[in-house]
Amino acid sequence: MLVAFRNDNRDSKNKMFVEDNFQYAQRQLKAMLQDTKNNTTSFPRSINEAGKLVSTDMYDWTSGFFPGSLWYAYEYTKDTTLKTAATKWTEGLAPLQYFTRHHDLGFMMYCSYGNAYRLTGNKSYRDILVQSAKSLSTRFSPVTGSIKSWNSFKTWHDNKTYNFPVIIDNMMNLELLFFASKITGDTSFRHIAVTHALTAMKNQVRPDFSTFHVVCYDTITGAVTGRETAQGYADNSTWSRGQAWGIYGFTMTYRETKDPRFLETAQKMADWYLSQAELPKDKVPYWDFNTMEAGYVPGIKSYAKKVTVKYRDASAAAITASALFELSTYTGRNAKTYYKAAVQMLESLTGPAYKALPGTNGNFLLKHSVGSIPHNSEIDVPLVYADYYLLEALMRYNRLLEGKNIMSN
Template sequence: MKQSLVLLGFISLVTFAFRSDKNETVFVKENFTYAGKQLKKMLTATEINKLAFPRTINKTGKLVTTNMYDWTPGFFPGSLWYAAEFSGDAALKNAAQQWTERLEPLKTFTQHHDLGFMMYCSYGNAYRLTGNEAYKNILVQSARSLSTRFNPVTGCIKSWNIFKSWHGSNTYNFPVIIDNMMNLELLFFASKVTGDTSFRHIAVTHAENTMKNQIRNDYSSYHVVCYDTITGKVAGRETAQGYADNSTWSRGQAWAIYGFTMVYRETKDPRFLKTAEGLADYFMNHKNLPADKIPYWDFNALQKGYTPGVRSHANNVNILYRDASAAAIVASALMELSTYSSSKGNQYRNFAVKMLHSLASPAYRAPLGNNGNFLLMQSVGSIPHNTEINVPLVYADYYFLEALQRYDLLMKGKKLFAVQKK
């Protein structure tokens, strides 16, 4: 009798797991179907100017675009690639190819650090899905361009050309922002396909110095670390888009989780895994994280002890906004991190699933044909700069789709990353 009950319990558990996976497969498919329809509406809206890349909406709900030299143009073609990959839709694939190839002039661009976002999210996905050698060559040249911003004295890639504190008179000539971790993937790629270890050296050195100087003891993160190019020492730690210099900007923490997870994938160095896990745990366990797992734009906004603190764009008071873009980035990162962490893998994956379900709920996912044809609502660009507040952002959509794609692969028992061929 006891054995029969155990067997029945096992069968029930397996049946529940099957139903759960089946429901989640439907969940992923429904979201990609919705995304395909919304992206096609976006394509129609961009027919007038095919060099204007979608970024957000304005106060009247109209589409706001940018040129290719902004940091965000790679996300729209990247989203098209993910949607085409899942659906097999030839029209989406054709559009992804066209929008990607419009970015080719950026392969020699050296004016800021965001070539990883600009080229790897677009051409990286294009090469992964097509194997087109021309795309690989463009990515390698892009990595060469990015490498020109590396300084061996600071051991980092320079982010912006100059940074002036928004709350004081400090001006820095070698700022490094936590976002810069995301651009290292392009360098690792170039090293693998060319055999040139200089790309990898730059990426690892940058990650090591970021880990040393930009991550606090509690695994929160500074947004901006500025270096003295003569001594290589830290000249200042500030924020550009967060609440305060000593606060934790939510999207910055998201970039850090994603970036160090990726660096561990490429190096298998346990230091980077420990850092990624610490950063993730800080995010997941923070007392100010809402129940739906979608963070406020800064974990410490409105708290005492975080100075100078910014004033909001309205009524001269601080207002708490959610940042769906930070949640989407973390959801994608945790899907990958769950495959590396021996003790917390299930915890990371389950947390990411909860985030995806929140993002796909009516509170954050836009009705079809609304929201400027972007997928997600309620993201924040920069409250200190009074820009892109509580609006859709193109990169939120990109990482939402990437997280869904990774979730789909994990449910199917597939690897997230194939071995890169030279």
Template sequence: MKKVLFVCMLSVASFLSAFAPADEEVFINRHMDLARAQVEYMVQAMKDKEGFPRTINTSGNMVTTNMYDWTPGFFPGSLWQVYAYAPDTALKASAIRWTERLEPLKFFTEHHDLGFMMYCSFGNAYRLTGNPKYKDDLVQAARSLSTRFDPKTGCIKSWNNFRSWHGTKVYQYPVIIDNLMNLELLFFATRVSGDSSFYKVAITHADNTLKNQFRKDYSSYHVVCYNPETGAVEGRETAQGLADNSTWARGQAWAIYGYTMIYRETGDARYLKAARGMADFFIHHKNLPADKIPYWDFNIGQEGYTPGVNSYARKDTGHYRDASAAAITASALLELSTYAGKEGKQYRQPAIQMIRSLASPVYRSEPGTNGNFLIKHCVGSIPHQTEIDVPLVYADYYFLEALHRYKLLLKGEKLFPVALKGGVHGR
């Protein structure tokens, strides 16, 4: 498989160099049309299923998950993304149906992923329909998420506990880099309710994460473990990366996206500086391939990065690409480019390269194939030996979001006309 993928990488490089960007909007429309066909196949495939699509198994069959997993919001979110591109009564009905199936989650407090679960689904639903019920559901979800915040640590607790990959310690207050993505739900809740407590939780978490979860070069630790009694940092480890001191690619993508969004909502220049530093680490890393689709960890194959003792059942640490990390990063970089002034091009161009790579035959599936997912060659968790070189539902969501953002920028439109920008809801 790896030899075949290498040949494909050479093909996509030739594809990119040969492409003449005469009409980028035609390119976007073509791939949104393909996406529409694919999601319609997915809707049909899910017609009699209770769960939510997540990936495929080794036989190529769809794997679903229940609503309490962290990923169920991405399928209805993708339906809304396609509906925004091509409004259609049937597609809207499907988006509403799959979104409203998640309504019980507004009271869910067992882990931190309510932003992914509710904002990607209900957030898009509210944006596109204006239904006030969806706004109320989102505010309640923000209340539920806020119950996981503790002033002692200054962070929202991610998982209920975390066992070190070294097999010797169980931490009681783990915070993962992914948690930054859930803050957008809190910012939204303050904006529509006027309750600044959500905003304060969000920026406190953002500040402590910036302080404790990054190295001097703006690379990220996956998991920071706090002492729940004192708030002190007890450990910096990984759960899905190569090693505690390595940089997990999707974690870095969450960081770029997260701090770009936090800058949008606060106007605080510290967050813009952080987002740019994190983006620079990603796009200029010596191990980022020419097609801009990263390996699952930036330090794979390098000396000085040792996997945890108990982390690899088959010791498989191969050079797998993670297209999901590229999709997230591409979307984030497009937004970041709008905040960087004259230097915006240095973020927009890599984003476009990522989008074009993801849209190439190497990573982009044809309708009716790939378990009805859009994007191929993603990685869930190498340490857990699960979801390796498969499609993942969140890769599809952020690829569609990136296409939407690219189209808006081509038309000279703002990505986010409304944001908090400090002021009445500031510190």
């Protein structure tokens, strides 16, 4: 608990801050529901150059975030219209429980069905989550000690193809496996999750606790065959959202295991993030911590001109804020620093620089996120997962203000 961090003279103001932002989210989400025309097979992701909503089918890695946002908004506001919509959008993802083509099933199913089960206790949702964990487990290799992220990965610099790439984002999908293990008593899910996390801690986290985006493995020997980037500035740079995924993922893994190695990794990754000279004062990072710095060469020369602008990534800040709220509850070392940084990130993200005016921005909450500059995709636009983690961070902040366990309903 963070009672010692609270200031009773400010509690009322802080609670109103949370209230105001959830009321805003409630209005924006309802407007977005109107834009979708209740087509629950087309999931909001971003906007196009004309400012119009861009959606995807269920097989896109982002499909679980919109229903997840609806569940968080319902949880706070108790607006039954949002609950009805969250239920429909979540249940539209049911076929994905058998999906095995990439690793993002945790994002797709735990952000949607995980929140749905947490808030409703619906047994059918639990069963779908367990089957989803079984599907995700099929991508685990005991040889590499990892869950395979993509089916293959082609490098920028020499057009080399790797057949077992693992991305730092994959740490986020382990929560689904931990859930399935707890709910079924089947320890195989937990074994896969812990093994993957230990492998990532060994091979994906650098000695200074920054991170590689992609680590590739030999499928026969399990040896590391490459350390690359796909969405960052350079192979040896630190992609800001990748660092955020890592902080969040190792914090969650510590929650589920109580293994101090994971806590230390999460702490030191957070310390690295917060100590960077390139981190702006508002703590919303640029899309990569090393953009245009000496010693970091972009992998694709054709996109070099695009990175003369140091775009911010609000999604990285939202993910990190949510992670830091949780991390602050597990440690005395730097706990107050993590808490204050998370609050500052929330205040920045909900200020005029990043928070969209009502009815604008395709009805997304946050402006100024970056999907992938190297792929010339989703540059300086809203992204559905930025909104999801903003709402999660607000919910966690609210629980701490009320003196509750951060993971409680």
